[in-house]
Amino acid sequence: MITKGFRAEPYAGAMPEPTLSPSGATGESAAAEVPQKRILVTDLPGPRSRALAARRDAAVASGVSSLMPVFAARAGGGIVVDVDGNHLIDLGSGIAVTTVGHAVPAIVAGVQQQIADFSHTCFTITPYEGYVAVCEALNRLTPGDFEKRSALFNSGAEAVENAVKIARRATGRNTVVVFDHAYHGRTNLTMAMTAKNMPYKDGFGPFAGEVFRAPMSYPLRDPLGTDGAAAAARAISDIESQVGAKRVACLVIEPIQGEGGFIEPAPGFLPALASWCAANDVVFVADEVQSGFARTGKLFASEHEGLVPDLVVTAKGIAGGLPLSAVTGRASIMDAAHAGGIGGTYTGNPVACAAALAAIATIEQDGLVAAGQKIGERLRAFLLGLQARFPQIADVRGRGAMQAVELTEPGTLTPDPGLAGRVAKYCHQHGVITLTCGTYGNVFRFLPPVTITDELLDDALAVLSEAFGSAVA
Ligand SMILES: *Cc1c(COP(=O)(O)O)cnc(C)c1O
Numbered sequence: 001m002i003t004k005g006f007r008a009e010p011y012a013g014a015m016p017e018p019t020l021s022p023s024g025a026t027g028e029s030a031a032a033e034v035p036q037k038r039i040l041v042t043d044l045p046g047p048r049s050r051a052l053a054a055r056r057d058a059a060v061a062s063g064v065s066s067l068m069p070v071f072a073a074r075a076g077g078g079i080v081v082d083v084d085g086n087h088l089i090d091l092g093s094g095i096a097v098t099t100v101g102h103a104v105p106a107i108v109a110g111v112q113q114q115i116a117d118f119s120h121t122c123f124t125i126t127p128y129e130g131y132v133a134v135c136e137a138l139n140r141l142t143p144g145d146f147e148k149r150s151a152l153f154n155s156g157a158e159a160v161e162n163a164v165k166i167a168r169r170a171t172g173r174n175t176v177v178v179f180d181h182a183y184h185g186r187t188n189l190t191m192a193m194t195a196k197n198m199p200y201k202d203g204f205g206p207f208a209g210e211v212f213r214a215p216m217s218y219p220l221r222d223p224l225g226t227d228g229a230a231a232a233a234r235a236i237s238d239i240e241s242q243v244g245a246k247r248v249a250c251l252v253i254e255p256i257q258g259e260g261g262f263i264e265p266a267p268g269f270l271p272a273l274a275s276w277c278a279a280n281d282v283v284f285v286a287d288e289v290q291s292g293f294a295r296t297g298k299l300f301a302s303e304h305e306g307l308v309p310d311l312v313v314t315a316k317g318i319a320g321g322l323p324l325s326a327v328t329g330r331a332s333i334m335d336a337a338h339a340g341g342i343g344g345t346y347t348g349n350p351v352a353c354a355a356a357l358a359a360i361a362t363i364e365q366d367g368l369v370a371a372g373q374k375i376g377e378r379l380r381a382f383l384l385g386l387q388a389r390f391p392q393i394a395d396v397r398g399r400g401a402m403q404a405v406e407l408t409e410p411g412t413l414t415p416d417p418g419l420a421g422r423v424a425k426y427c428h429q430h431g432v433i434t435l436t437c438g439t440y441g442n443v444f445r446f447l448p449p450v451t452i453t454d455e456l457l458d459d460a461l462a463v464l465s466e467a468f469g470s471a472v473a
Contacts, residue, residue, distance in 0.1 A: 034076025034103070036453050038431045038460070039087040045069040046084025065199075067435065068428050075102035078452035080433060089460040091427075091448045092435045096258070096290045096402065099317035099372075100362050101451035107320040107358040114354035121350070123152075124343045130353030137360050138328040141299055144308040149334035152326050152348030156289035156315035157185025159325035160252065162342050163311050164189060166327065167250035167283035170336035175243050177251040177282075179235070180216040181260030181439050184252065184287055193252065195260060196439055212243050216257070217265035220395045220406060221413055228268030236276050245276075250283035250311075255301035258290035261438030262404035262445050264397050270305050277310070283333060285311045289325070290402070293317030294363045294450055297373035297400030304399060320359040324352035372450040375457065376400035379446055382461045390468050392419055404445040406438065415440035419471055426467035432460045 045053065045068075052071045073083045078101060080088045093099055100107070114130065123131050135150035142148065151166075153159045164176055176193065178184065184193040186200060192207035194200050201207070215238060217224065217231035224230045239248065255270060257263040277284035286309035291301035295317055302309055311329035318324050327334070362368065376399060383405055387393040391410035398404050407416045407423075420436045423444060427434040437443045448457060 034074065034079050034081060035087065036077050036079055036456050037087060038079075038089050038456070038463075039085075040431050041086055042084045044082075044086060044429050044431065045071075046082065046086060048083040052083065067424075068433065070428075077101045077103070078449050078456045086431060088431045088433050089456055089463075090433045090452075091446050091460055092433045093317075093447045093449050094321065095435065096295055096316045096447045098321050098449055099293055099295055099401070100320050100359050100366075100368060101449040102321075104320055104358070104362055104451075106362050107355050110354040110358035111322070111351055114351045117350075119349075119351055120346070122345060123348050124340075128350050128353075130350050130357060131348040134324075134326070134348070134353045134356050134360075135328075137357065138312075138314065138326055141360070142309075142312045142314075142328045143300060143302050144330070147331040148328055149331045150326050150328040151334065151342055152324060152353070153315075153344065154323045154325060154346055154349070154352075155185070156287075156313070156325050157187045157190040158344070158347075159289070159313045159315055159327050160184045160193065160287060161187060161189050163252065163285050163313050163327045164250060165342060166334060166337050167285065167311065169338075169341065170333040171249045171281065171283060173247055173249040174210045175247045175249060176211050177214055177239055177243070177248055178211060179214050179253055179257075181218065181257050181263055182213075182216075182252075182254065182287075183257065183259035184254075212239065212248075214238050216263065217269040218263050219266050220397075222266075224266070226266040228266035228270075229272055231266055232269050232272030232276070235273065245280040245282065248280070248282045250285050251277055252285040252287055252313075254287045254289075254291060255304070255307065256291045256296060256398060256402060259437050261406065261440075261443040262398045262402065264399070267305065270302075270307055274307055274309070283310045285309060285313060285329075287313045289313055289315040293359075294368045294372050295400060295402045295447070296398070297369065297376045299363070299369055301399065301402075318359065319352050319356035320362075322349075322352040322355040324349070324356050366451075368450050372400040375448060375450055375452065376403065378454065378457060379403050379448075379461075386465060386468060390472060392416060392468075392472060398445075401446070401448055401450050404437070404443045407442045407444065415442035417441035420444050422471035423464070423467045426470050427460075427463055430463045430467070432463045434464070 049071045071083045074081050138150045139148035178193045182195045184190040189208040192211040214235040219226050274284050286302045292314045315325035383396045393405045394408040395406040407419045420442050
């Protein structure tokens with residue numbers, strides 16, 4: 001039978017094909033029970049994954065893609081166990097979501113208790129403490145020591161949309177400034193805010209209006225290089241001449257860009273934009289959906305340059321895998337929306353709140369911000385060594401447990417997405433879950449759980465090194 005990550009008992013309800021049982025799975029999975037070791041018992045994908053893939057193809061819309069043809073059965077720590085019993089090292093964390101690791105006991109316990117108590121009332125009907133406690137934690141933990149308020153949502157995109165709604169209401173202005181290479185989601189407004197056409201936007205328009213895209217600081221490819229102040233002046237000049245500061249409600253930016261290629265703007269770029277926003281009554285919104293919650297060696301990536309955003313958008317790493325997102329910021333801005341103006345049926349679901357409270361407690365009690373920093377040092381040292389061996393690595397960038405290499409034809413800036421794809425494929429076939437990204441599809445990114453053991457990380461990086469050797473040859 002198929003067992004799920006944190007269920008204490010096997011499913012009693014309707015069962016999927018019982019023949020697809022992972023060998024040896026007991027249904028009593030917890031992090032400690034999943035050996036923290038890469039173990040391959042079949043070719044990847046194995047026979048059970050192949051059988052599920054056939055069902056998937058017949059049942060799931062083809063617009064929903066999967067990176068790997070391997071089906072998960074359970075997971076613990078830094079390992080995902082597939083339905084054939086293979087143990088894969090997870091360097092993706094489900095896109096920066098299981099930052100604290102899979103099946104963290106405190107999260108499992110918090111979720112089990114909450115779902116037994118109640119799973120839903122709708123906060124806008126009868127509220128509950130968990131929602132309030134998550135807002136208190138966010139108000140305490142996000143940058144800035146002014147009075148704050150938070151509101152909870154389900155997905156990153158939904159939270160980004162709400163940040164824009166709140167900023168518009170607070171300023172009485174319309175325009176949203178975003179940047180080249182940005183990724184903010186897949187809803188109509190956030191598609192307009194996202195830069196990359198394929199696969200996120202192509203054929204899905206018309207898009208929301210009043211979104212202005214400004215030039216980003218992208219040190220590897222930008223003629224202004226590492227001059228962050230000059231890059232900010234260029235963006236500001238475009239905004240002022242093409243929109244006008246008085247029409248701008250908010251400027252939304254990822255402190256380290258995610259899907260766009262882990263682009264870390266040049267030092268000084270973000271602080272200069274923040275000062276311009278402050279001087280022009282523009283709401284500065286940090287989209288920390290991917291970079292937040294102990295991902296980059298700080299709790300929030302904004303902290304690396306001492307940024308204090310007016311609003312911070314969080315999601316992904318906030319709740320250890322349960323769907324939850326938030327907008328947090330200055331009370332004067334957050335309270336601008338009228339009663340009933342923001343919300344939703346499921347927003348701030350109590351089970352997701354329980355998971356978030358346990359994830360936040362785990363980050364604080366287990367020192368996971370420092371753990372992310374340490375992983376970052378280990379990863380950086382390895383990637384710089386790899387770059388010395390492979391001239392295809394044009395750039396090593398990012399911070400903490402959010403780093404990437406950008407691949408080009410040696411000595412040029414011509415992107416090499418083919419190489420990124422071959423390296424990824426080799427890793428996938430050898431039991432390491434890795435992700436690519438980037439406007440040009442040529443960035444290989446690393447998002448391990450910050451709790452991954454050194455042995456596991458080193459084993460995964462050894463596979464990566466072999467992958468480069470094999471893909472370049
Ligand atoms: C993933 C992501 C989003 C969208 O989050 P969803 O939960 O997928 O809607 C928004 N912004 C950034 C920076 C992201 O990485």
